[in-house]
Amino acid sequence: MGSNIGTAETTARSLSGFTGVGLILLLVLAGLLGLLSTGYVPSAGADVLLLAGAGLCGLGVLLLLRGLATLQPNESLVLTFLGKYSGTVNQDGFWLVNPLAARKRVTRRLVTQEIGPLKVNDAAGNPVEIGMVLTWRVAEASRAVFDVENYPSYVTAQGETALRSLASRHPYDDEEYRESLATRQAGAARQAEGGVLSLRDGGDRLTATLSADLRERMALAGLVVQEARLSHLAYAPEIAATMLRKQAASAVIAARRTITSGAVAIVEQALNELEDRLGGVLDAERKAAMVSNLLVVLVGDRDVTPVVNTGTLYS
Incomplete structure (x- = not known):
């Protein structure tokens, strides 16, 4: 649904970090030669030029040092230059990137997060406590950084919303729900539909429904849901x-x-x-x-x- 919306991820321009180290050594040598040569030139103007060149070499060394970055496996580096997205480095290793670009590290490792238990009303109107374990990861770092304010908080909020939506559409127990419908003189119509999927007995079908709902929500932020499974289900204490x-x-x-x-x-x-x-x-x-x-x-x-x-x- 949201796969074509947001900040499309591109690969940032980068060089091997060892190339950057080589450039740094060359600049250090050039600056030292310029400093050592200041006393051996015949004119004062030449000394000024040598000192200026040594200073530029030192500035170049500082910039190159700032441009060096090390990435671990399943880690990304999002770059922005002058407020504009300039690409993402996804490959692990030692890299030289734009030293003037602002950088944001984003982990793409799997995250297991427990959401809830939340107190909600099921389809029969009974207050229940429901919780889940959500396993997710960042698939597109640019969207996770730029399309939402805080993607960990986004995951929590969307997980709670999906959990509440699931609980409100299904009863805790099939028999309880049928009794509730019969009380409201609507049980015959519901039973004609072939039964009700309850939270207690839904099993893998509820897990599939919850995962599909979360995948659609998380795709807007460049996130991937690996698994969502109910971990807690009980009546609220006041009616337990x-x-x-x-x-x-x-x-x-x-x-x-x-x-x-x-x-x-x-x-x-x-x-x-x-x-x-x-x-x-x-x-x-x-x-x-x-x-x-x-x-x-x-x-x-x-x-x-x-x-x-x-x-x-x-x-």
Whole structure:
């Protein structure tokens, strides 16, 4: 989106630093010869010229010394001369650049930055805490220096914005979101779309969405996002205890539902086998009593104390 906008990076003119060292030695020798020759010339005007030449040699040495620069791997040097961008040196090594140019060193190494945790509202309106680990680097040093005021701060701000945007578009939990929509009488339309991608279960799909959003934002500043992955996800402290109790209740209900379903199947099988063995059909009252007793035994969470009936149901 922003690849053609901003300060296009160009390669600065530079010479090997060893060439600069050679020029410095030549100027030093020339200046020393000029100083040593001042007492051996017949005229005073010649002495003045020799001294002036030695001074110029000394000035040239100072300028060349200022133009020497050493770059480490994955390091760039951005040059500006008289307020105008004059190029970038990206190759590591020993270099001689324009000594009158202002220089800005920029590292192109990978940076791992933790953003958050931030407190935001998810798609269901629940306050959640969310954080991520962002891995990025500078791809074009000129854009990082000239197109934004402070690119590390830019990364932090855009990372927080992307994280908030992601959290606001997805619910923390799919089930919670469906309940929220049902409460607002809009659940049927959303369920017809094929489900909801939740923050808790999104996994790699959420990571891909977050990375794509950040890459588009960072490209404006000449930055490259290597990876963006959620590192922290939790309900906000003010509702965490309530949500924990709700999740525990949901687990208990699901377990009870499974137990009850299994118990009904067992009771049905027991009645069928009993009728087959007795060769007849039990009346409704006996069935009801047996079903009630079996369900109490099978579904109850405590040991059952049996009661033996020595009479009949009709006495």
